[in-house]
Amino acid sequence: MTENRWKGGKPATPSPWKSRSPQAERQVAPAVPREEAEQDPPQRVIRPAGEMRLYGINACLAAFARRPGQLRKVYLLESRIAELKPVLAWCVKQRLGYRVVENTDLDKLTGSRHHEGICFEMLRPPALALADLLAAQPAAPDPSLLIWLDGVGNPHNLGALLRSAAHFAVAGVIVPKSSSLDLSGAAARVAEGGAEVVAMARIDDQQAAISSLRTAGYTITATVPRDGAGLYASRIAPRTVLVFGAEGEGMNKALIETADQRLTIPGSGIVESLNIAASAAVVLGEYWRQQHAH
Template identity: 25%
Template sequence: MREDIIAGRNAVIEALKSDRTIDNIMIAKGDVKGSITVLLALAKEKGIIVKEVDRRKLDQISENGNHQGVIAYVTPYKYVELEDILNYAKAKGESPFIIILDEIEDPHNFGAIIRTAETCGVHGIIIPKRRNVGITPVVYKSSAGAIEYMKIAKVPNINTTIEYLKKEGIWVYGADMDTETHSYEADFSGSAALVIGSEGRGISKLTKEKCDLLVKIPMRGEITSLNASVAGGILMYEILRQRITRG
């Protein structure tokens, strides 16, 4: 999957607003209405070249044709180090709030998690270098531009990283439907890292054992599992709620 393009109006606009390096932007010929005018103004302000091309060219470049008439060529996403996430929380004077993804493979889920994490004040997301989707155009599109404001670190080993975070005084929670503790019963008000498992397998057995506490979301229906991004979103908002109400 390509990491040198961003497709979609909102995603490109957010990239323009951030410090992202954009080489050039291509828009479909004749498509200069609505949010495209905002995009063109931002591009002009930053001195970025905008080319009008046939829409079919954009279809060929994008992975799924869902580009909304806009594609930007960018430098590949720059991942951060774990320490950068911790230092970012420290600089803001806040207790660390981190998301750890255990082999999320669906780029739409990853993008949705990034978007929710940004709105909840998460300081950074940690993903494994292997068996986890990276930052792709689909992830950019699904995050609706939130990726530009989220620090993401790739680590060789999730379990080693969890051990390190625990030594730094961060409590590690795992999302798991087989536990007895409901999310509203847990105390998320301090430094917290939330582990979200893969779409099909959930959190791996060893990673579960590394967590300080496993929590589940209350459910009453016949369906016993949720989409990874939905489950993660519910838990992130519970953590945010408690951080606001409990200080």
């Protein structure tokens, strides 16, 4: 067997994985951090800037449908070949590598056991500025719904929220530039394709962002666990920014005080509140009902 070598002349361990394309002979990159807290400690991953790994069949197919030109490599189980024939044909046409691998290999590649037999390496969607997001919205007074996340950091919560946001036609999600929240493979999988249709914008200055949103005709509505107006007894403006805070610390007080409206989801009181993903689904459902009720 001919020994494979990196460019620096150092020997590399030959890959044990079979390649279905001559362009796919590169070694597999290191595993990403596992999403299960009880597993091994996270390892630092070095990957070309701007690339990310998507996994989960719906997340991957949605990304390929909307931006096939950003696909860079495909890993899949043999059982997924028939379902992914259009993707593999694209890989052959574009001279992109794809590999048929084992389930344990995908566990390592994705850092998750929930990959559903597929992993795509794709370019990361570019971050939007708030001005770009607003420019894509219909002009006032036409309806438009945005979400502002303050202090939320859990990727699974983000994924669940993006899934609900896509279902209820939310136009975009706003997060502070300082936030660690970003689209990840875990978030995209949980979103089930929703991450591809709900834009994310980052803001530098909270007050400037609020001013821009009000100028564009939006009402700033904060969702709070207590002392807000009852959700089902309140009217949500057609052009609204719904602000959600993290569990525990919640959103910052300045943002609550700045809001034009504060809403609370009524309940039994047995538990203090719903988590961010469940809260978002409830409030978005009520907004949709109000906009589409006849």
